[in-house]
Amino acid sequence: MSSAMGGQRRALSVESPFGRLAELLDGIEPGLPPIDLAVGGPRHPWPKFISQILHSSEEGLARYPAIKGSPELCGAIAAWLARRYPGTGNRIDPDRHVMPLCGTREGLFYATFPAIQRRPDIERPVALIPNPFYQTYAASAHCAGAEPVYLPAGAETGFLPDLEAIDPALLERTAVLYLCSPSNPQGAVAKADYLAAAAKLARAHDFMLFADECYSEIYTDTPPPGALESGEGFANVVSFQSLSKRSNLPGLRSGFCAGDADFIAALTLLRNVAGPQMPIPVQEASRALWEEESHVEESRALYREKFAIADAILGGYAGYSRPQAGFFLWLDMAPLGGGVSAVKTLWKECGVRLLPGSFLSQTGPDGSDPGENYVRLALVASPQETREALERIARLLERPGLQEPQES
DSSP states (O other), rough: OHHHHHHHHHHHHTHHHHHHHHHHTTTOSSSSSSSEOOSOOOSSSOOOTTTHHHHHHHHGGSSSSOOTOOOHHHHHHHHHHHHHHHHHHHTOOOTTTTEEEHHHHHHHHHHHHHHTTTOTTTSSSEEEESSOHHHHOOOOHHTOOOOOEEEEOSSGGTTOOOOGGGGGHHTTTTTEEEEESSSTTTTOOOOOOHHHHHHHHHHHHHHHHEEOOOOTTOOOOOOOOOGGGSSSSSTEEEEEEEEHHHHOOOOOOOEEEEOOOOHHHHHHHHHHHHSOOOOOOHHHHHHHHHHHHHHHHHHHHHHHHOOOOOOOOHHTTTTTOSSBBBBEEEOOGGTTSSHHHHHHHHHHHHHHHHHEEGGOOOOTTTTTTTTTTEEEOOOOHHHHOOOOHHHHHHHHTTTTTOOOOOOO
């Protein structure tokens, strides 16, 4: 392969799915008033109590913040982790185990660099990535110099990678394993024993386990377990969390990572010269948000209502399965010719904007693509708008001549 072709392949593998969606639908007029459910940006009411906090701390905008965040914010995060994940045994040290982030995406991107640097003995480091995946994982691997290796996470493996199927020779080259639970886009939840097995694998082969848990607070009944509860302390494990989904504040750009103290120290060194600091007013608002749960419970109730609507409208469709957690529907659209064809049809005839599953996945060595037949639908709109969108989709799927989706 020529260097030019290699560069093109690399660029395509980390292209924004939303840029690709805009190109796909360019020139196609929506058949009905548009309803956009493609982007996972929450639209529930945001907690207004932070307005006064932001205003009262605005003098902090005149000062450079510390990269490590304030002791008050780190303390609030540590206390939240202890409440939310009792399996951590109240062992989170806010000074050693916690790093505030300006949105989880930047932390997920930067973290691969020290993950590779801590293993200078690996000549060709690998980043293991679930497939489908959040595009930042691949972008980080490419920029940090790791080879991204995509682990199938389709229906046959419960929409999570099969850890036992990973080649031992590949594990010896692994610098980082990304896991997302609840998974984006499929909504699968990794059980405690799965997370413990992943952490055990990371320690046995001395790579970092990055647990993207940004959707952990969106569930129906049982809170998903966390990677930091996997036992044996926090060695080789880092969890990433966000206020974007939990608190409906994607514009605040606030999250954190927590776990392995040595790794957090190495990440701090990198971010101190290359990463953004969290503005002091944002730190103050974030502290208050991690200390308050009623707004999270109210938002969770709205998601329950919308999943009930989805069950009622799409429950009879073979391509629908209610996710375990998170706010995405992962719909098999084989009857409409697969994800790309379905997205164009649904936009043209129904005015509903969704995301093709293949824009979030990679074709595997065997030529299969776990996202090819799917579309991702974000349940982020109001219950009324959600109902309207799903009813439009259902009417289209009920047309004569459509076949049942094939097993994938």
